[in-house]
Amino acid sequence: MAAGTGPFEEIIDGGVYKYYADGEWRTSSSGKSVTIYNPSTREAQYKVQACTQEEVNKAIDSAKAAQKLWAKVPLWKRAEALHKAAALLKELKDPIAECLVKEIAKPAKDAVSEVVRSGDLISYTAEEGVRILAEGKFLVSDSFPGNDRTKLCLTSKIPLGVVLAIPPFNYPVNLAVSKIAPALIAGNAIVLKPPTQGAVAGLHTVQCFHRAGFPKGLISCITGKGSEIGDFLTMHPGVHCISFTGGDTGIAISKKAGMIPLQMELGGKDACIVLDDADIDLAAANVVKGGFSYSGQRCTAVKVVLVMESVADDLVSKVNAKIAKLKVGAPEDDCDITAVVTESSANFIEGLVKDAKEKGATFCQEYKREGNLIWPLLLDHVRPDMRIAWEEPFGPIVPVIRISSVEEGIHHCNASNFALQGCVFTRDVNKAMMISDAMETGTVQINSAPARGPDHFPFQGLRDSGIGSQGVTNSIAMMTKIKTTVINLPAPSYSMG
Numbered sequence: 347m348a349a350g351t352g353p354f355e356e357i358i359d360g361g362v363y364k365y366y367a368d369g370e371w372r373t374s375s376s377g378k379s380v381t382i383y384n385p386s387t388r389e390a391q392y393k394v395q396a397c398t399q400e401e402v403n404k405a406i407d408s409a410k411a412a413q414k415l416w417a418k419v420p421l422w423k424r425a426e427a428l429h430k431a432a433a434l435l436k437e438l439k440d441p442i443a444e445c446l447v448k449e450i451a452k453p454a455k456d457a458v459s460e461v462v463r464s465g466d467l468i469s470y471t472a473e474e475g476v477r478i479l480a481e482g483k484f485l486v487s488d489s490f491p492g493n494d495r496t497k498l499c500l501t502s503k504i505p506l507g508v509v510l511a512i513p514p515f516n517y518p519v520n521l522a523v524s525k526i527a528p529a530l531i532a533g534n535a536i537v538l539k540p541p542t543q544g545a546v547a548g549l550h551t552v553q554c555f556h557r558a559g560f561p562k563g564l565i566s567c568i569t570g571k572g573s574e575i576g577d578f579l580t581m582h583p584g585v586h587c588i589s590f591t592g593g594d595t596g597i598a599i600s601k602k603a604g605m606i607p608l609q610m611e612l613g614g615k616d617a618c619i620v621l622d623d624a625d626i627d628l629a630a631a632n633v634v635k636g637g638f639s640y641s642g643q644r645c646t647a648v649k650v651v652l653v654m655e656s657v658a659d660d661l662v663s664k665v666n667a668k669i670a671k672l673k674v675g676a677p678e679d680d681c682d683i684t685a686v687v688t689e690s691s692a693n694f695i696e697g698l699v700k701d702a703k704e705k706g707a708t709f710c711q712e713y714k715r716e717g718n719l720i721w722p723l724l725l726d727h728v729r730p731d732m733r734i735a736w737e738e739p740f741g742p743i744v745p746v747i748r749i750s751s752v753e754e755g756i757h758h759c760n761a762s763n764f765a766l767q768g769c770v771f772t773r774d775v776n777k778a779m780m781i782s783d784a785m786e787t788g789t790v791q792i793n794s795a796p797a798r799g800p801d802h803f804p805f806q807g808l809r810d811s812g813i814g815s816q817g818v819t820n821s822i823a824m825m826t827k828i829k830t831t832v833i834n835l836p837a838p839s840y841s842m843g
């Protein structure tokens with residue numbers, strides 16, 4: 347089954363995908379659409395509605411009304427609906443994966459994995475939700491000085507209201523459901539603003555929720571360019587929480603948003619520290635997997651290698667041997683390296699490469715680009731005065747900085763404005779633990795490349811890499827607030843009998 351056909355037929359009309367609000371697929375009154383270009387062919391692939399501010403207002407009003415009723419739906423029923431959506435998503439994985447291939451040039455197999463992983467994420471969230479949302483706290487007053495046991499405090503978790511979800515282009519399905527599912531299980535309504543590249547995969551995902559039978563108005567999907575409707579959405583008084591994943595845009599949003607909970611997962615410059623006692627084969631395999639999968643377009647990609655001089659030649663030659671085997675080409679052919687998402691992204695990457703060339707980095711491969719397709723490149727002997735030492739390429743370019751002490755590596759990692767993840771390769775677990783404690787990042791992986799998954803692990807960035815923590819449990823907690831009810835007794839509770 348192809349995208350936009352079968353169960354997805356109703357979401358497209360006249361070649362333009364519709365937006366979703368009030369339980370229906372709609373055409374925007376703007377009369378305008380946004381074109382999505384295929385990164386590989388650079389030709390127009392899809393069109394989505396350019397929604398208006400009035401349509402945003404209506405979606406948020408419906409969300410508010412639907413949320414009040416949804417919060418009263420028994421938790422097990424909310425979970426049941428989520429399981430249904432998860433099953434549909436997995437059943438319809440092929441047409442959704444097709445969108446990922448065409449909109450964001452995700453290699454075919456990875457595209458299917460993203461959809462399946464997302465179905466599993468929804469089911470896990472439903473199961474985790476029925477456990478943790480059923481739990482609260484019971485406190486008695488006589489543990490605090492000056493009190494008798496006359497007050498019994500019950501705490502529970504209640505929804506926030508309307509959650510605005512804004513995922514980025516690189517995981518438009520997985521990073522949408524990682525926001526949608528926790529919001530819904532906790533009794534919230536959701537307004538999704540998908541990334542422009544990835545919007546059609548997002549709309550197909552929403553259709554699975556629609557077909558799972560969620561109440562009218564509870565879920566909406568507003569399409570349009572972030573630069574045009576983004577501020578209106580994020581500053582909207584009807585929004586009670588924002589869960590955002592993306593780049594520096596998140597920093598601007600957090601300055602503009604009102605006094606509401608924010609979950610921000612932003613950029614990264616994940617360092618890979620390789621010590622002289624490391625298993626160099628393992629480190630090389632992880633530099634390649636971590637640095638080049640999905641052409642480096644992962645926030646958790648290895649974005650700088652900090653290797654001890656004594657093992658640097660060995661590591662570099664092993665990484666180069668593996669790079670030579672990477673398949674470069676079309677996502678449809680399941681190539682390892684595919685076109686980066688846009689021409690401006692490719693131009694930005696090229697700027698970093700040129701700067702490194704001018705400043706004397708060693709090119710382990712010849713720099714090659716055709717359109718948005720950039721061949722994988724390892725840059726050796728990178729120095730801190732080069733932009734690539736600090737900036738996030740979001741492309742298949744990995745810089746290597748040779749270090750003479752572990753402290754030098756830790757210092758480089760901690761001097762970055764980004765602090766998402768990092769990794770260390772060593773056979774000495776004691777040293778690994780001490781380095782992990784010294785690296786000021788949200789996560790440190792020992793003897794493996796950085797990764798957000800599995801999706802139930804806590805995932806957080808420090809400094810400019812984010813606010814709050816993701817992962818199924820943390821996202822559910824973040825999308826609720828604590829409500830307490832206090833039972834006041836006329837006499838201490840132990841005074842009878």
Ligand SMILES: NC(=O)C1=CN([C@@H]2O[C@H](COP(=O)(O)OP(=O)(O)OC[C@H]3O[C@@H](n4cnc5c(N)ncnc54)[C@H](OP(=O)(O)O)[C@@H]3O)[C@@H](O)[C@H]2O)C=CC1
Pocket residue numbers: 512513514515516517539540541542543570571572573575576577580591592593594595596599611612613614644645646738740766807811812
């Ligand atoms: N820490 C993490 O978990 C992750 C971080 N990232 C980071 O994301 C970046 C790449 O993703 P990319 O999609 O380009 O990131 P962007 O920050 O450009 O976009 C992210 C989302 O924000 C939307 N947006 C754009 N402008 C606004 C605005 N003014 N208000 C509200 N929303 C807006 C975009 O919509 P539109 O597409 O229409 O512009 C998109 O949906 C990298 O820096 C990467 O490190 C990526 C994945 C995971």
Ligand SMILES: O=C(O)[C@H](O)COP(=O)(O)O
Pocket residue numbers: 516517643644645646647796797798799
């Ligand atoms: O954008 C990203 O990098 C994703 O959040 C990473 O997910 P993964 O590390 O599980 O691939």
